[in-house]
Amino acid sequence: xxxxxxxxRSPSPQRPDELPPTAWAVLxxxxxxxxxTGYELKKWADASLRFFYWSPAISQIYAELRRLEGLGYATSxxxxxxxxxxxxxxxxxxxxxxxxxxWAGGAEDVGPPVLKHPLLLRxxxxxLAEPDELRARVRxxxxxxxxxxxxxxxxxxxxxxxxxxxxxxxxxxxxARRLEAEIGLAEAMLDDLAGLTAPSSPTENTAPAAxxxxxxxxxxxG
Amino acid sequence: xxxxxxxxRSPSPQRPDELPPTAWAVLxxxxxxxxxTGYELKKWADASLRFFYWSPAISQIYAELRRLEGLGYATSxxxxxxxxxxxxxxxxxxxxxxxxxxWAGGAEDVGPPVLKHPLLLRxxxxxLAEPDELRARVRxxxxxxxxxxxxxxxxxxxxxxxxxxxxxxxxxxxxARRLEAEIGLAEAMLDDLAGLTAPSSPTENTAPAAxxxxxxxxxxxG
DNA sequence: ATGGACATGTAATTTGTTACATGATTGC
DNA sequence: GCAATCATGTAACAAATTACATGTCCAT
Numbered sequence: 001x002x003x004x005x006x007x008x009r010s011p012s013p014q015r016p017d018e019l020p021p022t023a024w025a026v027l028x029x030x031x032x033x034x035x036x037t038g039y040e041l042k043k044w045a046d047a048s049l050r051f052f053y054w055s056p057a058i059s060q061i062y063a064e065l066r067r068l069e070g071l072g073y074a075t076s077x078x079x080x081x082x083x084x085x086x087x088x089x090x091x092x093x094x095x096x097x098x099x100x101x102x103w104a105g106g107a108e109d110v111g112p113p114v115l116k117h118p119l120l121l122r123x124x125x126x127x128l129a130e131p132d133e134l135r136a137r138v139r140x141x142x143x144x145x146x147x148x149x150x151x152x153x154x155x156x157x158x159x160x161x162x163x164x165x166x167x168x169x170x171x172x173x174x175x176a177r178r179l180e181a182e183i184g185l186a187e188a189m190l191d192d193l194a195g196l197t198a199p200s201s202p203t204e205n206t207a208p209a210a211x212x213x214x215x216x217x218x219x220x221x222g
Numbered sequence: 223x224x225x226x227x228x229x230x231r232s233p234s235p236q237r238p239d240e241l242p243p244t245a246w247a248v249l250x251x252x253x254x255x256x257x258x259t260g261y262e263l264k265k266w267a268d269a270s271l272r273f274f275y276w277s278p279a280i281s282q283i284y285a286e287l288r289r290l291e292g293l294g295y296a297t298s299x300x301x302x303x304x305x306x307x308x309x310x311x312x313x314x315x316x317x318x319x320x321x322x323x324x325w326a327g328g329a330e331d332v333g334p335p336v337l338k339h340p341l342l343l344r345x346x347x348x349x350l351a352e353p354d355e356l357r358a359r360v361r362x363x364x365x366x367x368x369x370x371x372x373x374x375x376x377x378x379x380x381x382x383x384x385x386x387x388x389x390x391x392x393x394x395x396x397x398a399r400r401l402e403a404e405i406g407l408a409e410a411m412l413d414d415l416a417g418l419t420a421p422s423s424p425t426e427n428t429a430p431a432a433x434x435x436x437x438x439x440x441x442x443x444g
Numbered sequence: 445a446t447g448g449a450c451a452t453g454t455a456a457t458t459t460g461t462t463a464c465a466t467g468a469t470t471g472c
Numbered sequence: 473g474c475a476a477t478c479a480t481g482t483a484a485c486a487a488a489t490t491a492c493a494t495g496t497c498c499a500t
Contacts (some may be wrong), residue, residue: 021343031347104351105351110340116335118333123393171345181400185399192392
């Protein structure tokens with residue numbers, strides 16, 4: 001179990017486990033064969049991690065790498081014989097692999113997925129917007145999503161056939177199907193929005209009651 | 223255009239616009255008929271906002287309300303004749319409604335949806351976990367999602383028929399379909415994972431190459 | 445030699461969470 | 473009286489972003 005070689009450049013004395021998911025994500029990036037720089041990690045995160053778990057800012061990746069190194073979960077070395085000397089290459093340690101396996105294989109609840117969908121926020125406030133404008137935003141979203149779908153399929157093609165990539169492949173496959181569903185959802189919403197402006201049965205404007213406060217059983221996990 | 227009445231208790235002199243989406247979300251909660259307390263806002267966010275845009279912590283809701291009041295987008299008053307005097311009730315101002323309409327109706331890109339899916343993170347690292355355990359996590363996720371779907375349907379039923387709620391209803395309808403899709407996605411992933419342990423064609427372990435670094439066109443919007 | 449991709453990092457700031465303290469109101 | 477829910481808020485901290493500073497390497 002390789003001990004941390006180079007002096008930990010980050011003094012934060014963090015207890016093992018109890019790391020935020022982002023730290024595990026970065027360590028996970030490191031857990032696949034090969035060693036890589038923070039910069040490479042960022043590109044990789046942009047190309048696949050972000051489709052199911054968001055891509056941290058490059059500065060945060062560097063910070064996480066320092067934390068991971070401080071914990072002995074990763075080691076870094078400055079450049080190879082061929083490489084530019086300014087380059088710092090990270091790899092996972094045995095301790096890191098063990099800790100990551102503990103997190104990935106554990107039964108503790110990692111919490112529900114969190115979705116932040118600014119478009120839906122706008123639709124939700126649609127009574128304040130021009131119907132046409134709103135639908136234009138939805139169509140833009142569909143176009144963007146199609147672009148992302150193409151990217152996922154590329155990433156999928158790149159991973160195809162490589163034995164060690166089977167799980168990332170499943171995650172990417174899930175992402176592709178998810179984006180397909182997202183497109184269908186947006187198209188259905190387009191119809192809903194169209195139905196609002198051209199209503200078949202023009203409902204009488206019944207005095208809108210105050211928003212009677214909702215149910216009592218909703219779990220407070222915000 | 224009602225000027226800010228009560229002295230702004232938060233000194234932050236923020237430029238109009240340029241607010242984070244969360245601030246617009248809270249202001250949006252206030253934009254529907256009626257006035258309400260921070261506490262009520264939190265419950266409402268838990269019951270509907272969180273399905274398409276996450277529910278801020280109660281302390282952050284209070285903070286956002288103070289900021290909104292400082293900007294003149296909301297006013298608060300301490301209690302009514304009947305209410306407990308410790309209660310502070312907020313409502314949106316005309317300036318707030320105008321600003322919100324500017325954001326909701328604007329054409330600026332609000333950015334892509336961000337999904338943080340801890341379960342997928344685990345699946346992605348599945349090579350470090352027991353296959354059975356992993357599938358158990360997926361099944362737990364399906365169960366939880368079914369519960370959330372039931373909640374959305376309740377919220378939908380509550381909003382049904384009320385004219386002023388049409389857009390929130392569309393957002394909620396989208397959420398319901400999204401959760402249905404999420405269940406289907408998870409079930410398909412369960413199959414994928416099963417296919418891994420019982421492979422029809424046991425592929426020869428071809429020497430796993432180093433992760434050849436991915437494409438160059440991925441937009442860096444982390 | 446210039447610009448772009450590669451590469452690392454710091455500082456300042458914002459955003460968001462948890463834990464805690466306090467107290468009123470309501471129903472049993 | 474007691475517990476649960478309602479209600480507000482502070483303090484400490486953690487997470488994450490942006491802006492900035494610096495420099496290398498490579499192709500045109």
